[in-house]
Amino acid sequence: MKTIAIVEDEQDIAELILINLQKSGFKAFMFSDGSALFSFLSKKQIPDLILLDIMLPDMDGLEICRLLKKDHDFSSIPVIFLTAKGEEVDKVVGLELGADDYITKPFSPKELVARVKAVLRRRNITEDSGGRKIVIKNVVIDPEKYEVLIENKKIELTLTEFNILHLLASGKGRTFTREQILENLWKGEKAVIDRTIDVHIKHLREKMGKNARMIKNIRGIGYRLE
Ligand code: CA
Numbered sequence: 001m002k003t004i005a006i007v008e009d010e011q012d013i014a015e016l017i018l019i020n021l022q023k024s025g026f027k028a029f030m031f032s033d034g035s036a037l038f039s040f041l042s043k044k045q046i047p048d049l050i051l052l053d054i055m056l057p058d059m060d061g062l063e064i065c066r067l068l069k070k071d072h073d074f075s076s077i078p079v080i081f082l083t084a085k086g087e088e089v090d091k092v093v094g095l096e097l098g099a100d101d102y103i104t105k106p107f108s109p110k111e112l113v114a115r116v117k118a119v120l121r122r123r124n125i126t127e128d129s130g131g132r133k134i135v136i137k138n139v140v141i142d143p144e145k146y147e148v149l150i151e152n153k154k155i156e157l158t159l160t161e162f163n164i165l166h167l168l169a170s171g172k173g174r175t176f177t178r179e180q181i182l183e184n185l186w187k188g189e190k191a192v193i194d195r196t197i198d199v200h201i202k203h204l205r206e207k208m209g210k211n212a213r214m215i216k217n218i219r220g221i222g223y224r225l226e
Contacts, residue, residue, distance in 0.1 A: 005047040020109035098158030168225035177222040
């Protein structure tokens, strides 16, 4: 049973989400602020996904995401932001912080559950690839541990960055169009735009340091790993 952590200070919304996730066969926990979430995490209880409200009483959702992504143990937990209408800026910032998706309030519970499943499915795609390590020069991609080593040093990637790198690496030398990347990783969810991929790749490259050159931008088409 997959576990979902809901961080949301509005009790009504949190309960609505909780009930709908439970109905869909998930185990869910509610937290009304960041400290409650971190005290849960500190007991080494690692949820499969975190639904993260942005406007929260103590630290905001963006700050929580930033802390999660900095931490070895938590950086690969997928994060979906819950944003209020009109917080467009936050969406971009959220993606740049390594969130995997965002949902605008008010949302239908059905849509929310579908998005949660989609993000978890993306994770499974990599797991289904047989868990074989891919080694390209001094870069080792390990789908079993969601780990990337460059010159034997682990680099911290978000789940989405990992999945993109893994996809490009598994088709090394082949150009993937943005549409193909979307199709492979997001299964044609309409909410995801091309720019999303560019943002994730930009971050992936930054983290890869001088190995960033391996990921080539094929102008007007997409990306290729060489
Ligand atoms: Ca709130």
